Amino acid sequence: MRIAATLRMALRALRRNKMRSMLTALGIIIGVGAVIAMVGIGNGAKSQVEAQIASLGQNVVLVFAGNWSSGGVRSGWGGAGTMTVDDALAISREVPGVINVSPEVRDRQQIQANGLNWNTQILGEGPDYLDIREWPLQDGAMFTDQDVRGTTKVCIVGKTIVTQLFPNEGPVGKSLRIRDIPFKVLGVLSPKGLSVMGSDQDDVVIIPYTSEMKRVSKRTNLSSISVQSSSPEFSDIVQRGISDLLRQRHRLGANRDDDFTIRGQQEIADAATATTRIMTVLLGAIASVSLIVGGIGIMNIMLVSVTERTREIGIRMAVGAHGRDILLQFLIEAITLSSLGGVIGIVLGVGSAKLLSAIAGWPTLVSVTSVVLAFLFSAAVGVFFGFYPARKASNLDPIDALRYE
Amino acid sequence: MTAVIKLENVHKTYHTGDVEVLAVRGVTLEIAPGEFVAIMGASGSGKSTMMNIIGCLDRPTEGAYFLDGVDVSHLDRDELAAIRNKKLGFVFQGFNLLSRTSALENVELPMLYTHDRLSSAVQREHAIHALQIVGLADRADHYPNQLSGGQQQRVAIARGLVNHPAVLLADEPTGNLDTHTSVEVMGVFQKLNEAGITIVMVTHELDIAAFTKRNVIMRDGLVVNDTLVERRSFAEEALRRLDQAHQAVKLSA
Structure with a gap:
């Protein structure tokens, strides 16, 4: 039929x-x-x-300073204090597949401008940071290697900072004070919105990491290192390379845990x-x-x-x-x-x-x-x-x- | 001429629980092409069982049944369905038309299940032709509920004819009809028979059986009488008489 x-x-x-x-x-x-x-x-x-997740950047590997333990007392993340600028430079120099590295120091500070003040996150970064995060500037320019070497007092600001401290004028060329030190605003970041965790990514002031360490927080170790590998396939190799290099540089014996944590973008995305x-x-x-x-x-x-x-x-x-x-x-x-x-x-x-x-x-x-x-x-x-x-x-x-x- | 229906010592036994019912107990019967046979008997005589066997709806438990020269007593369900489709036409007491389906589509129904299917245009043509034979071509688009009992039965006859069967089987075809309509329907059968179609009919009404050519009487699962009809009724004449009687009643009233 x-x-x-x-x-x-x-x-x-x-x-x-x-x-x-x-x-x-x-x-x-x-x-x-x-x-x-x-x-x-x-x-x-x-x-x-x-x-x-994509707003993190492309093929990003994050290296966080780890914890230490001594006599049963354990510090929290970043407490190890063993990650240095030299580590970051070594990664950039020695690990194959790495195209960009930015040493990172993170801090919170009260900042002032125009008689207004605001508590915000201060990021000390290298000049490649915006490339790694694929974060374009809306206005002005990023600081350079020269600024890093010279610990210059320059910064770029996120959209939220503009709203809070420069409500009536373009901030580029103006200055803002971090711990009473004036920093010249070089550029304004394009807005990025909320992070995976829900925090405002635009509430940020980015300055050269050297300036952050010497002038603002007076510390010698890094919070983390952002690394960009050339392609997603390299992500694993790069992660292993960094791990081997850091263990060697930190003289960690075979029986000792890492004093750092490496997270690939994929893992963060998966989680x-x-x-x-x-x-x-x-x-x-x-x-x-x-x-x-x-x-x-x-x-x-x-x-x-x-x-x-x-x-x-x-x-x-x-x-x-x-x-x-x-x-x-x-x-x-x-x-x-x-x-x-x-x-x-x-x-x-x-x-x-x-x-x-x-x-x-x-x-x-x-x-x-x-x-x-x-x-x-x-x-x-x-x-x-x-x-x-x-x-x-x-x-x-x-x-x-x-x-x- | 070889018989179109040939039953050889056919038995049919039903098992209902522990009881064995011997419905048919050894019937031998031959029906030649062109015959018009009435199988008669009281209820329980086995005539319905005989009809089911002849109609290939059921298989004999014992004995052989040749339909159109083919032994059909050992075929399976699907083979029997194919035989019914090709060689048999059915007319039932309750008409058994599909409701809410036009007369034409009811007549087309057997062709839906034919092995070598015709195109729908040809099917339509055949169906209309079959309706013309029973004189209902002008009612092709009517639904069964728009037709009288006699008209419904004629649609059923057209359905039975449409695949050019070897035998037309009718099970109490006039059981649900009044006298006048019964005679009309018998007239259709007589006309078909004159055109050469073999008809086997089950009935318990003597006056209806008188329209056929041969009466087979069954009792207790056996054929007890098999005679040719001597004083045959003819539908045209019977109708005329009925009309006269009707007229007479009207005049006297």
Whole structure:
């Protein structure tokens, strides 16, 4: 029997009971709609986190100063105080695959300008820092190697600093005071927004690391080193190279732990997206349950339909329908019902995801894959839950079926 | 001429629980092409079981059944379905048309399940031709609930004819119809038979059986009487008489 004729028959049978068909499909509609919307929300959250990760820069490896322990007392991160500028220079010189290195010292200070003051993060960095972070300047220029060598009192500022201290004028060329030392503003960073952890990345003043160490915090060790490898494939080699080099430079014997921590960008990304991935899976799983419940609804109605149409089945068999013709007819009916629900559900799911974006401001991302998967799954639900009733119909005895009242 | 239906010592035994029901207990019967046979008997005589076996809806437990020269007593479900589709046409007591499906589509139904399928245009042509034979071509688009009982039964006959079967089987075809319509339907059968179609009919009404050419009477699963009809009724004449009687009732009223 031809598929087209069977399909026409299925559609007619479904049209005959419009209300019932709609209610049955509703289970699938809600299921598919929920899956699409939920996964859309999960993916939206994930893509937001990924964008934040990307704001770290490209192929970045971060080396943090580690902790020390002595007689059972352990310092916190950065407490080891063993990471030096020379370490950073050595990494740049000796580790293959490294293209940029920026020694980093971090500090918080009260700063003043225009009679206003503000507590902010002071970053002592090398001139390559903005290249590593892929962080363009909105205005002005970055300080240079000369400024680093000369411990010059220059800085570049983030957008938040401009808002807080220079509300009425362009800050480039003006000066601000860090611990009462005037620093000339060379440039303004383009806004970067929130970090993965939710802190304001634009609330920052960047000065040469040498100036930071000698003039501001008067320290001799680094907080961390930002390293950029030439490509993602090099990330592992670079991480291993840095580890070997630092262990050697810090004279750590085989039985001693690292006094530093290396984090590749991928690890940070993995850690940050793990939560959202779990959320996506969880939301998807809950929504799938409703899809299965919808499938059971289809099975129920198909069983009723087979009973109601026993006589019809008998007539069809009497005039020569094989068991498989009847099986196909009812299976196609179930699949039509579930796919129809799937299509409406997709429209509804995409619509509600868009609506959530618009109203609640949640980022949602409905991928083509999730739409195709949801549709195929809804069709599969039709096959799975339609098979038993269809088989029951095809196994009827024509004599009994014809006599059925 | 070889028989189109040939039953050899056919038995059918049903097992309902522990009880064995001997529905048919050794029937030997031959029906030649062009015959018009009524199988008669009281309920429980085994005539319905006989009809199911002849109609390839059921298989004999013992004995052989040759339909159009082919032994069909040992075929499986699907093979029997194919035989029903190709060689048999069915007319039932309750018409058994698909509701909310037009007369034309009802007649097309057997062609849906034919092995070598025709194009839908040819199917349509065949269906309309079959409807013309029973005089309902102008009602092709009507649904069963828009047709009278007699018209529904004629659609069913058209459905039975559409695949050019070797035998047309009718199970109590007039059981749900009034006298006048019954005679009309018998008229259709007589016309078809005159055109050469073999018809086997089950009925318990003697006056209906009188429209056929041969009566086979069954009792307790056996054929007890097999005679040619001597005083055959003809539908046209019977209708005229009925109309006259009707007229007479009207006049006297």
